[in-house]
Amino acid sequence: MGRQAAVGLGVSLGLSRGWPRQCSPCVRIIPVEPFTHPPLPRHDLDEATAPANPLDLFDAWLAAVLDAGLPEPTAMVLATVSATGQPRARTVLLKEHGPAGFVFYTNRTSTKGRQLAENPRASLLFPWYPIQRQVIIEGTVTALSVSESEPYFHSRPHGSQLAAWASRQSTVLSSRAELDERYQELEQRWPEGTPVPMPGFWGGYQVHPEMMEFWQGQPSRMHDRIRYLRSGQAWEVARLAP
Numbered sequence: 001m002g003r004q005a006a007v008g009l010g011v012s013l014g015l016s017r018g019w020p021r022q023c024s025p026c027v028r029i030i031p032v033e034p035f036t037h038p039p040l041p042r043h044d045l046d047e048a049t050a051p052a053n054p055l056d057l058f059d060a061w062l063a064a065v066l067d068a069g070l071p072e073p074t075a076m077v078l079a080t081v082s083a084t085g086q087p088r089a090r091t092v093l094l095k096e097h098g099p100a101g102f103v104f105y106t107n108r109t110s111t112k113g114r115q116l117a118e119n120p121r122a123s124l125l126f127p128w129y130p131i132q133r134q135v136i137i138e139g140t141v142t143a144l145s146v147s148e149s150e151p152y153f154h155s156r157p158h159g160s161q162l163a164a165w166a167s168r169q170s171t172v173l174s175s176r177a178e179l180d181e182r183y184q185e186l187e188q189r190w191p192e193g194t195p196v197p198m199p200g201f202w203g204g205y206q207v208h209p210e211m212m213e214f215w216q217g218q219p220s221r222m223h224d225r226i227r228y229l230r231s232g233q234a235w236e237v238a239r240l241a242p
Contacts, residue, residue: 045216045224047239054212054228054235055099058135061214065128077125078104080111083118094126095152101206102137103144105152109201110169116141122207132217137209144204153198161196162186168201213240 051057065073074094081087088111096103102124107113116122124137153161166182173179190196209230216224223242228235 043216044218045214045226047226047237050214050226050237052235052237054209054214055097057214058097058212061128061133061135064131065133068131070128070130073128075126076102076104077127078112079123079125080115081119081121082115086115088112088115094124095204101139101208103204103206105149105202105204107164107167107169107199107202108143109171113169116143116205124207134215136211136213136215137207138211139207139209141205141207144206146198146200146203149203150198152204153202154195158190158192158196161198162190164202165196165199218242 062073072093075091076094077089078092079087079089090112092104092106092112094102095105108117120141122139122141124135126135128134153164156164162183165186166179211230212228214224214226214228218224221242225240225242227238227240229238230236
């Protein structure tokens with residue numbers, strides 16, 4: 001029997017034999033065809049042969065993603081938590097990475113900017129599903145300085161630089177027209193070819209990894225999971241159950 005998907009809110013469904021069972025409140029059951037991965041070459045992930053530095057493994061996996069031509073290969077899910085414990089996740093783009101950490105840029109007055117100011121820790125997830133791989137990174141976060149953020153800002157397309165000014169990210173708009181009007185005003189203020197200053201409320205953040213986990217899909221859900229934990233200047237490597 002194919003998988004079943006339930007559409008509803010706040011409903012706990014029994015997943016034991018005989019599911020779907022009668023439940024209350026009622027939900028609409030939608031048949032879904034079973035998903036099968038296309039055949040892929042098997043890639044084993046072995047802690048005995050894994051590199052001592054997880055950044056070396058990350059570089060190799062990112063290179064494989066780029067070679068595979070996956071869309072948005074540097075897209076990553078950024079999860080933050082507010083001072084009151086409210087979590088939130090969203091997709092951002094990795095712009096730089098190296099021994100110091102993983103860098104992204106955003107509006108500092110956005111929800112993520114406010115949460116990082118309250119609780120400077122984050123988790124990153126690279127969801128490379130088509131090649132059955134994912135990487136999770138956890139660590140502390142620091143804000144980049146103006147001088148560290150400006151080179152990337154000025155490398156962006158002119159329209160993207162204007163958009164950074166136009167959008168006070170996460171604030172409520174009365175309509176789409178309000179946003180478009182702001183952008184049009186900025187086009188007149190800084191036409192194409194005119195230098196656009198970086199907004200004071202915009203900049204970069206660097207996630208300093210304390211934990212990195214690599215997940216490699218395997219048949220029958222017998223996946224490989226290798227975790228790196230920072231220990232001083234070195235890393236401890238361990239295999240986790242799938």
